[in-house]
Amino acid sequence: MKKYIALFTNGLLKENPLLTLMIGLCSSLAVTTAVSNGIGMGLAMTFVLLMSEILISLFRKIIPDSIRIPVFIIIIATFTTIVDLMMKAYTPELSRSMGVFIPLIVVNCIIMGRVEAFASKNRVGEAVADALGMGLGYTWVLVGISIVRELLGAGTLLNIRIIPEAYTIGFFAKAPGGFFVFALFISINLAVNRMTAAGKGGAK
Amino acid sequence: MSDLAEIFIKALLIDNVVLMRFLALCPFIGMSTDIKKSVGMGGAVTFVTVLATAVTWPLFKFVLVPFHLEFLQILTFILVIASLVQLVEFYLKKSAPALYSSMGVYLALITTNCAILAVTFDSISNDYTFIQSLVYAVGVAVGFMLSMLLLAGIRERIKIAKIPAFLKGTPILFMSAALLSMAFGGFAGLIK
Amino acid sequence: MKTMFKLSFSLAAYAVVACVALAFVYNTTDPLIQAGARKEVTDALSALYPEAVSFEDVTAKVQSGDPKITFDGVYVAQSEAGVAGIVVKATGPTYGIATLMVGIDPDRSIRTVKVLSITDTPGLGTKAAEEPFRGQFDSKSADSAFTVGKAGSGAEIAAISGATITSKGFARIVALSGSRASEYLSQTNGSAQ
Numbered sequence: 001m002k003k004y005i006a007l008f009t010n011g012l013l014k015e016n017p018l019l020t021l022m023i024g025l026c027s028s029l030a031v032t033t034a035v036s037n038g039i040g041m042g043l044a045m046t047f048v049l050l051m052s053e054i055l056i057s058l059f060r061k062i063i064p065d066s067i068r069i070p071v072f073i074i075i076i077a078t079f080t081t082i083v084d085l086m087m088k089a090y091t092p093e094l095s096r097s098m099g100v101f102i103p104l105i106v107v108n109c110i111i112m113g114r115v116e117a118f119a120s121k122n123r124v125g126e127a128v129a130d131a132l133g134m135g136l137g138y139t140w141v142l143v144g145i146s147i148v149r150e151l152l153g154a155g156t157l158l159n160i161r162i163i164p165e166a167y168t169i170g171f172f173a174k175a176p177g178g179f180f181v182f183a184l185f186i187s188i189n190l191a192v193n194r195m196t197a198a199g200k201g202g203a204k
Numbered sequence: 205m206s207d208l209a210e211i212f213i214k215a216l217l218i219d220n221v222v223l224m225r226f227l228a229l230c231p232f233i234g235m236s237t238d239i240k241k242s243v244g245m246g247g248a249v250t251f252v253t254v255l256a257t258a259v260t261w262p263l264f265k266f267v268l269v270p271f272h273l274e275f276l277q278i279l280t281f282i283l284v285i286a287s288l289v290q291l292v293e294f295y296l297k298k299s300a301p302a303l304y305s306s307m308g309v310y311l312a313l314i315t316t317n318c319a320i321l322a323v324t325f326d327s328i329s330n331d332y333t334f335i336q337s338l339v340y341a342v343g344v345a346v347g348f349m350l351s352m353l354l355l356a357g358i359r360e361r362i363k364i365a366k367i368p369a370f371l372k373g374t375p376i377l378f379m380s381a382a383l384l385s386m387a388f389g390g391f392a393g394l395i396k
Numbered sequence: 397m398k399t400m401f402k403l404s405f406s407l408a409a410y411a412v413v414a415c416v417a418l419a420f421v422y423n424t425t426d427p428l429i430q431a432g433a434r435k436e437v438t439d440a441l442s443a444l445y446p447e448a449v450s451f452e453d454v455t456a457k458v459q460s461g462d463p464k465i466t467f468d469g470v471y472v473a474q475s476e477a478g479v480a481g482i483v484v485k486a487t488g489p490t491y492g493i494a495t496l497m498v499g500i501d502p503d504r505s506i507r508t509v510k511v512l513s514i515t516d517t518p519g520l521g522t523k524a525a526e527e528p529f530r531g532q533f534d535s536k537s538a539d540s541a542f543t544v545g546k547a548g549s550g551a552e553i554a555a556i557s558g559a560t561i562t563s564k565g566f567a568r569i570v571a572l573s574g575s576r577a578s579e580y581l582s583q584t585n586g587s588a589q
Contacts, residue, residue: 025229033517067407073286073315075236077279078414082421085275089428092436096513100325103278107316109230170558173517175224176385183378187370196358207463275422276415283411392491393561 004129012131017110018141019189020148024110028142029103029178035158038146040094042139047109048079049111050131053119057127060120070117074108080106110134141185147172163179208339211332215343219389221319223384224350228319232348233377235310236355244303245310246349250342252292253320256285259342260324269271276361282315319348354384367371419517440510441471441483444499448473459579464489464574470580473499481507481580484573490524490565492516498573500538502581509533509570516563521562527558529563538574542567 005072011017016026026063027045031037052075056063061073084102087095095102114134119127150156153173155163228249235245268274293311296304299381304311314320323344323366327337358380367376443450451471458470465488473480479502487495492515499507510524523529525553532553544564545551555563 022233023230025233026227029224029229030226064403064406069405070283070407071410072284072411073282074279076416077282078418081275081278081418084278085421085425085429089425089432092429092546099515100322100329103325104227104318104321106278106282107321109313109316112316142289169522170517174389176209176382176389178226179378179382180386183371183375183382186378187375190373190375191370197428208408275426279414280410328450 004125007126007129008133011130011135012140013137014193016137016189017113017134018138018142019186021110022186022191023113024108024138027104027108028138029145029182031098032142032146032178032181033153033173034097034150035143035146036094037098038142039139040087040091040098042135042142044054044140045105045108045110046081046104046132046135048076048083048108048112049078049135051110052076052115053127053131054124056115057119057122057124063072063120068120069116072120073110076111076115077106078168080118085100090177110138145178145181145185149177153177208336211336211340212343213394214352215340216347217246217346218394219342220347220351220381220388220391221322222363223388225322225382227322228317230353230362231310231317232381233311233374234271234313235307235360236352238343239353241306241354242349242352242356244307245247246345246352247377248292248296248311249308249314249320249348250345251316251322252288252314252317253283254338254341255288256281256320256324257337259288261332264322264328271330277325277328281321285320287317318342351384355380359385401449414465431510436512437469437485440497442472444483444497444507444510445473445475445480447475449476450474451483454482456578458484458576460486460572460576462488462572465569467498467573467576468495470577472581479581482577484577485512486569488565488569488572490514490516490562490569491521491559494524494562494566494569496566498570498577499588500534500574500577500581504538504575504578504581506533506536506538506570516559516562520556521559521560523556524566529554529566533567533570538578540571540574542571543576557560 015021017027024045027041031041055075056072068151080103083105084095087098100200114130118130122130147157149163149172152169153171155161155165155168172181215221222229231249233243235241246383263280263284264274264277268276268280289312293304293312296307302345323341327340330340332340355377359377362376362380371379389394420473438451442448451473453469455470457468458467458519460467465486467484467486469485471483471485474485481499481501484498484500486498487493494514494516495512497510497512501507501511509529509530512552514522514525516522516524536542536552540552542553542559543551543552544567546557548556553563553567
């Protein structure tokens with residue numbers, strides 16, 4: 001049990017895909033203008049990651065090594081399409097506001113990266129823990145950035161007005177704001193990592 | 205003719221794929237360490253993007269739509285791109301081994317370059333003709349190369365600049381990208 | 397050679413399974429997606445002309461004439477008393493892209509403008525969908541040019557400050573929809589073809 005928890009928290013903090021490993025950036029910044037988009041993207045990506053890791057871990061001994069990349073792509077693309085169709089059917093507004101970024105989940109480096117590095121070499125239980133950790137690690141950073149950008153840029157959170165419109169800072173809602181907020185998140189994460197590493201080293 | 209020029213300018217500057225649309229960030233950060241690498245990567249991406257568009261556009265219009273198989277778009281498009289990247293890898297290994305080895309893992313990563321898949325999808329959703337899609341593809345790819353060159357130039361300066369400790373490494377790169385993005389935001393009114 | 401054959405076969409097998417799975421999901425979700433889209437259109441049309449009993453699709457007969465603005469749908473609203481008006485669903489460029497529904501009454505005035513979607517910057521360009529900007533078009537003549545300028549400058553439509561491109565693009569879509577639609581109404585004398 002401890003192993004699974006360790007794997008899970010690994011993706012959340014220590015090896016956070018966005019802040020530490022710095023993969024899967026593409027779709028992340030663009031959807032963070034609104035918290036609803038951030039949550040939607042995070043959950044959609046987590047679903048695709050989870051299902052892909054499970055399936056690939058299950059089949060890891062059967063998939064021939066030389067064609068493994070195309071097979072991985074087929075599996076990931078299939079689940080991405082499933083998410084896309086389900087969102088179009090059940091959450092059409094969210095699907096429209098996220099636009100082309102849902103299909104882009106298929107090229108999200110996190111999924112390909114974890115599937116190749118982890119799921120294809122480990123058992124299903126561990127793959128599940130890894131997927132959930134990475135997926136939720138991705139989601140919380142996305143939601144964090146969205147909260148900052150939506151609150152400061154539009155004055156709302158989940159479309160509920162919090163700051164009066166006159167005080168919103170348009171910078172955060174536009175493209176440069178995304179880069180800027182992300183830079184701050186990375187630097188905070190680096191600082192936290194440095195401090196915990198120093199703390200551990202000092203204690204030793 | 206003017207609509208082609210407009211599509212090109214929009215893709216290159218106004219809707220710059222990296223700085224305004226946040227696509228292709230991984231190679232943007234990873235490969236912009238120097239000008240030569242940026243040009244090499246940019247060239248490879250341009251080639252793959254145009255070729256991918258040239259294959260996926262007819263695939264969609266003449267195969268997927270008539271047979272009501274639009275839902276296979278994601279699957280087929282990404283497989284086309286993956287195959288093309290394999291071909292490019294093959295070809296580069298044989299004819300330009302120096303460039304091949306300097307690009308290392310990033311060559312294979314062109315497959316997961318969001319920008320390429322986005323271009324193939326946009327060509328369909330924007331209802332472009334075949335020629336318009338190709339022009340769009342070239343515009344986006346050149347825009348990608350442009351943004352990498354700009355960041356590579358900035359990175360060379362950053363190497364000898366004093367940076368506050370908490371911004372060293374990746375954060376300052378993203379801050380620079382933020383500034384570039386602001387500059388490109390100024391192109392918004394270029395075309396009425 | 398034999399291994400390549402085996403590999404290709406196994407790859408193809410995975411692809412086929414994937415396609416079958418997707419076809420299954422597609423068949424389940426597509427009716428929902430279509431129904432949702434249809435309902436959205438009818439709901440929006442009824443919201444504009446609640447007195448209408450039916451809507452006649454005349455999309456093929458009304459063109460925008462502008463390559464950048466497409467008329468996704470043009471509907472004549474029929475009520476018990478005759479033609480209640482005409483609705484144009486148009487998509488065109490603002491800072492992003494906007495899809496609007498413009499209702500025009502038989503007396504060639506704009507009933508109102510409904511914003512179905514607008515991809516502009518949230519909190520800035522999206523203000524076009526809210527009051528007071530959106531409401532400026534109500535009751536104005538459908539044939540007016542809808543010039544856009546700063547508030548108090550004498551222009552017909554006051555622009556959103558900081559979102560001039562959005563304001564101008566929006567006004568252009570409304571102006572084009574208004575003039576083409578009222579043209580059609582007058583040509584057909586308001587009677588259904």
